[in-house]
Amino acid sequence: MANLYGKNSDTQVLPSLTFQYDLTPRLMTYLQYQRGAQFPNASQLYGSWNLGSSYAGSQQYALIGNTDLKTETSDNLEWGLKGEVTEGITLRTALFYNSYKNFIAYTRYTRANNPGQFTNVPSNIYTIYQAENRDKAYIYGGEISTKFNFGTWFEQVDGLSATLALGYSEGKSKSSYSGDKYVDLDSVAPMKAIVGVAWDDPAKRYGTALTATFVKGKQATATNRESYSNSGSAITDASSDYMRVPGYGMLDWTAYWQVAKNVRLQWRGLQPHRS
Helix, strand or coil, X not given: CHHHHCCCCCCCCCCEEEEEEEEECCEEEEEEEEEEEECCCHHHHHEECCCCCCCCCCCCEEEECCCCCCCEEEXXXXXXXXXXXXXXXXXXXXXXXXXXXXXXXXXXXXXXXXXXXXXXXXXXXXXXXXXXXXXXXXXXXXXXXXXXXXXXXXXXXXXXXXXXXXXXXXXXXXXXXXXCCXXXXXXXXXXXXXXXXXXXXXXXXXXXXXEEEEECCEECCCCCHHHCCCXXXXXXXXXXXXXXXXXXXXXXXXXXXXEECCEEEEEXXXXXXXX
């Protein structure tokens, strides 16, 4: 591999520091800094596609390698709470902000608009994706989850619990090209919410849970980065729009029976729904 593509290696020092404080014997808060690094993987460096006869038509695409990729580094800050707020209610929440340098993301090129990128690409492939380093990027967001154990207050429903969770994140990146601006990151997951109800036998012999998961739809932001020619002129705004990927909901019903100490039967059913 080194003879064909050259050598790609790097070393990173990744310090981290965490401060913790107990607000109560069962609830603590923390502030954390962590240095991160993401080394390019084999697919990003060397590409991957099948050169067989199965490629036909104008809708085929390939992942093209980029041996000039640099290591992605990040500075990550997180603040949160976790523990038991009061008897019967547990809480876990976090706010985070991650700042990236040389963020690795894919750029889309088409044969019609970027013929120079297709010099060594089979003629029946009309679209390629190539991993590239963005000059700057950031991702921020938060998540919160809580669980209510109703048996704490009502002995008749000992084992009954409810779970609520919500996660949100947003990220943007920009290249060092003249005139470029921050554009939404396609790789950042959309908002997600979870609602669940469960009952477990106090002796843990059997139980069941019903969980609903909702994920918001998302639409990628078009950019003209792939057409930049390094001529010194500024990048113009893209005039096209990508299709919006719809959100979805999923209902998950599970049940278990602890037949013996080392024997457990479990059942799971799913009911998806798209919006």
